[in-house]
Amino acid sequence: MHFEFDIEAGDFSKVGYASSQLKKIMKQLVGDHKIVKRVVVALYEAEVNVVAHAYSGKVIIDINTDKIEIKVNDKGPGIPDIQLAMQEGYSTASEQVREMGFGAGMGLANIKNNTDEFYIKSEVGVGTSLTIIANLITE
Amino acid sequence: MEQKVFHHALKIQKDQCIGCSHCMNICPTEAIRVKNGKAELFENRCIDCGECFRVCPVNAIIIEQDDFNKIFQYKYRVALLPAVLIGQFPDDVKTSEIYSVLKDLGFTDVYEAEHGVDVLQDAMKDYAERNTENKPLISSFCPAVIRLIQVKFPALVDNIIPLHPPLDIAALYYKQKLVSQGIDESDIGIFYVTPCASKIAAVKSPVGEEKSPITGVINMDFIFNKVYTGIKRGDYSKVIDTNKEKLTPEGTVWSLTNGEADNMQGRCLAIDGVHNVMDFLERVENEEIKDVDFLELRACDESCAGGVLNTQNRFLTVERLKKRAKYFKETGANVGQKDITNYKEYLTESVSIGKIKPRSMMKLDKSMVEAMKKMRRVKEIMKCLPDVDCGACGAPNCQALAEDIVQERAAINHCIFIQKIFEKKGIIDWEQSHEIMKNIWGDEKLNRKC
Numbered sequence: 324m325h326f327e328f329d330i331e332a333g334d335f336s337k338v339g340y341a342s343s344q345l346k347k348i349m350k351q352l353v354g355d356h357k358i359v360k361r362v363v364v365a366l367y368e369a370e371v372n373v374v375a376h377a378y379s380g381k382v383i384i385d386i387n388t389d390k391i392e393i394k395v396n397d398k399g400p401g402i403p404d405i406q407l408a409m410q411e412g413y414s415t416a417s418e419q420v421r422e423m424g425f426g427a428g429m430g431l432a433n434i435k436n437n438t439d440e441f442y443i444k445s446e447v448g449v450g451t452s453l454t455i456i457a458n459l460i461t462e
Numbered sequence: 463m464e465q466k467v468f469h470h471a472l473k474i475q476k477d478q479c480i481g482c483s484h485c486m487n488i489c490p491t492e493a494i495r496v497k498n499g500k501a502e503l504f505e506n507r508c509i510d511c512g513e514c515f516r517v518c519p520v521n522a523i524i525i526e527q528d529d530f531n532k533i534f535q536y537k538y539r540v541a542l543l544p545a546v547l548i549g550q551f552p553d554d555v556k557t558s559e560i561y562s563v564l565k566d567l568g569f570t571d572v573y574e575a576e577h578g579v580d581v582l583q584d585a586m587k588d589y590a591e592r593n594t595e596n597k598p599l600i601s602s603f604c605p606a607v608i609r610l611i612q613v614k615f616p617a618l619v620d621n622i623i624p625l626h627p628p629l630d631i632a633a634l635y636y637k638q639k640l641v642s643q644g645i646d647e648s649d650i651g652i653f654y655v656t657p658c659a660s661k662i663a664a665v666k667s668p669v670g671e672e673k674s675p676i677t678g679v680i681n682m683d684f685i686f687n688k689v690y691t692g693i694k695r696g697d698y699s700k701v702i703d704t705n706k707e708k709l710t711p712e713g714t715v716w717s718l719t720n721g722e723a724d725n726m727q728g729r730c731l732a733i734d735g736v737h738n739v740m741d742f743l744e745r746v747e748n749e750e751i752k753d754v755d756f757l758e759l760r761a762c763d764e765s766c767a768g769g770v771l772n773t774q775n776r777f778l779t780v781e782r783l784k785k786r787a788k789y790f791k792e793t794g795a796n797v798g799q800k801d802i803t804n805y806k807e808y809l810t811e812s813v814s815i816g817k818i819k820p821r822s823m824m825k826l827d828k829s830m831v832e833a834m835k836k837m838r839r840v841k842e843i844m845k846c847l848p849d850v851d852c853g854a855c856g857a858p859n860c861q862a863l864a865e866d867i868v869q870e871r872a873a874i875n876h877c878i879f880i881q882k883i884f885e886k887k888g889i890i891d892w893e894q895s896h897e898i899m900k901n902i903w904g905d906e907k908l909n910r911k912c
Contacts (some may be wrong), residue, residue: 324834324841342748350824352833360617364749388830459830 324348330373332399338374341382342367345393353459362391362457365437368430369453370394375420376400377450386459390439392407393455401447409435409443414444470508471525471662471679472515476500478522482906485514485523486858489735491613491823495866496856500655503510509609509822510660511736511761512770525659525771528678533568536651540636541569541627541685542676545576545714546766548781548786550686555693563692564685566699572637575654575714577802578628581635581809583712583725589623590727590756596621598731598746598754603627603723605664606761607739608818612669613839615743616820621757624815625671627659628716629654631809633675635802638809651677655685655716657769670816682771692904707800714787717766718780720758728755735763836868843867848879856902876902 326348328341342363349359366382373380376398385392402408408415411432435441440456474485480829483497493507494514494728501514501522515523533539541564561572590599600621602608611618626634633652640650654676656662665674692698721733731754733742739759745751762768767779802809827833828839843864851859855876857866866872874880881895890898900908 339750340743343744344743344780346748348837350822351826351837352830354822354825354828354830356616356820358835360747367748367750386834388744388834427827 324386326384330370330382332374332377332379335374336424338370339367341370345384358457358459361437365434365455366393368434369455372430375416389460390456392460395453395455396450398450402445402451403447403448405443405445406430469663469666470505470667471510471659472508472512473504473524473526474501474609475522475524478520480522481518481907482519483795483853484517484519484670487853488513488517490740491610491860492858493863494858496902498901499907509606509613510663511606512659513736513769515659525662525681527662527681530680530684532678533651533653536677537649538571538645538651539569540573540650540652541573542573542575542633542636542652542654544629544655544657544682544766545574545709545717545783546769546772546779547655547682547686549767549783550772550774551690553782559693560689562698563689566692567688571636573632574630574709575629576709576716577707577800578631578635579713579716580800580802581631581806581813582625582628585625585810585813587624587727589625598757599623600757602761602815603722603758604760605669606658606660606736608659608669610736610739610761611743612821613823614740615747616822617747619818619820622818624818625813626815630675631813634810634812635805637675638805639801653678653680655680655682657682657766657771659770660761663711670818682769684771684878685772694843703866711787711791714790715783718783719760719765722758723756729753729852730756730758732758734765736759736761761882763799787897801879826865839868840864843874846874846880847877850879852878854878
C-alpha cells in the first residue's frame with residue numbers, strides 16, 4: 324500500500340502529522356505493537372529533521388506484507404558530513420529550535436537504531452533523502 | 463467477531479434509549495453505534511470511562527451496581543469510601559454524621575480507601591527507582607486509563623506501574639485486620655463506594671489479577687443520597703465516633719489531579735480528562751515527549767472529583783478536600799502510627815499485580831494480507847463518503863463507517879449522501895432509502911407526522 328505526506332518546513336506545530344497518520348495505519352495492519360512504535364518513532368525523528376533544517380519535504384510510504392519502506396526526501400541545505408551527523412549528540416540545530424526541545428543531536432542515530440535498514444543520501448545545497456526499512460514479520 | 467472478554471459496568475437500557483447518538487459521538491474509543499433506533503456497544507472497545515453516561519439525555523445508560531441488600535449476606539460489612547465522597551458534603555456536615563448514617567444503613571465498619579496510600583506511596587517510589595527503563599512510568603490508579611492503554615496504546619502497557627490502587631490495599635488491610643481478630647474470612651464483606659464506572663469494572667474483572675479483594679460495589683450517588691437525606695432529617699440512632707485514624711494530607715488529595723504527581727520523584731506530570739490523556743499518550747507513544755519520569759493520568763476532568771457518580775460540583779469537591787488536607791497538615795490530626803502500617807510487610811508483598819497485557823482492538827484482520835485488503839477497501843470507500851462525519855449512518859464518523867463496512871457490520875448505502883447519489887442514479891428508490899434509515903434509526907423517528 325502506498326501513502327504520501329508533505330512536510331511543511333519551519334512549522335513545529337504540525338510536526339508529527341505523517342508519523343501519527345502512519346501510526347493509525349500500522350495499528351490496523353500490524354499486530355506487533357513494538358514494531359509499530361519503532362517505525363513511528365523513526366519517522367517522527369525524520370519529520371523533525373525536515374521541519375528544523377529543510378525548506379520542504381515529502382514522506383513516501385510503501386507497506387507490503389513483509390516490510391515497510393519509508394522515504395523521506397527534502398529540499399534543503401543538505402548534510403556536508405554524514406558520518407559526523409550520524410554521531411549521537413552532534414547537532415547543528417539553531418538556538419531557536421533547541422529552545423523548543425528539539426535538536427539534541429540524537430535524530431539520525433535514533434532513526435537508524437529503530438529500523439532494520441537505513442540509507443541516507445545528501446547533496447549540499449540540494450537536499451537529503453532517507454530510506455527507512457523495517458521488517459514486519461517477527462515470527 | 464469480537465469476543466466478549468470484559469465485564470462492563472455501563473449498560474444501555476434498550477427500552478429507555480431514544481437513539482439520539484449523543485453517546486456514539488462522545489465515545490473516545492468509538493465503541494458505540496446506533497442500530498434499530500438504539501445505541502449498541504462493542505464491548506471489547508469500551509473502557510468504562512463513563513462519557514456516554516454523562517451525555518445521555520434520558521438516563522438510558524446505567525451503571526450496574528451490586529444490590530445494596532447483598533451487604534447483609536455478611537456478618538461484617540465494611541464500607542470502603544473514596545475521599546471524594548466526603549468532599550461531596552457541604553462544610554457544615556461532620557464526618558461523624560456521615561459515618562453515623564452509614565452505620566445506620568447497615569455497615570458495621572467504615573474505612574477510607576485512601577488509607578492505602580500510606581503503603582502504596584513507598585511502593586511506587588521504590589518501583590520507580592528500580593525501573594528506569596520504561597520511562598515515563600504511568601500510574602495504575604485510574605482503571606479507565608489502564609483499559610485505554612490496553613486498547614489504544616498497546617505499546618505503552620509496560621510503562622504502567624504494576625501496583626494495586628489504594629482501594630485494593632485498603633481492602634486487603636481491612637480484611638486481614640478482621641481476620642487477625644479471629645473473624646472468619648467468609649463473614650467479611652468489603653463494599654467499595656465508587657465514584658465511577660471504571661472502578662466497578664476493575665473490581666468485577668480486574669486487570670492483571672484473578673480476583674479483586676473487594677466483595678461488591680455500590681454507586682456513590684446512591685450512598686450520597688441516602689446519607690445526605692439521613693443527615694438532613696437527623697434520623698440516625700447515635701453519633702458514632704469516627705475512626706480515630708484520619709487520612710494523611712497526601713491520602714486526602716490522592717484521587718485529585720496532581721495527587722500522585724506531587725509525590726513522585728523527578729519530572730512528573732498530571733493529566734486529566736480522557737481526550738487530554740489520549741492526546742498526550744499519542745505523543746508519548748511517538749517518543750515526542752521525552753525525559754518525563756512519571757505520568758498521572760485520569761480519565762475524568764478533575765480526576766475522581768469529576769467521576770460520573772459524583773452528585774456535587776467537582777470544583778467544590780476539590781476545594782473541600784484541599785481544605786481538609788491543609789487542615790490535617792496544620793493541626794497534625796493525622797500524626798501518629800496508623801494501624802495499616804502494622805501490616806505494611808504483608809501489604810507490600812501483595813501490592814504487585816500481574817502483567818498487564820495489550821488487547822488492541824484496532825487490527826482490521828488477524829492476517830496481514832487480509833488486513834491490507836481491508837485497508838485498501840477502506841481507502842476506496844473513503845473516496846465515496848462525504849467526510850461530513852454527520853453520524854446519520856449510525857457510526858460516529860465516515861472512517862468508522864468505512865471500517866464497519868469492510869468488517870461486514872454495515873453497508874455503504876447506510877450513508878445518507880450515498881443514498882442520494884444512488885437514488886439519482888436509479889440504483890435505489892426512495893422507499894428503499896427510507897427503509898435503510900428506518901433500520902438504523904428505528905420506526906418511530908421515520909414515521910413522525912410532519
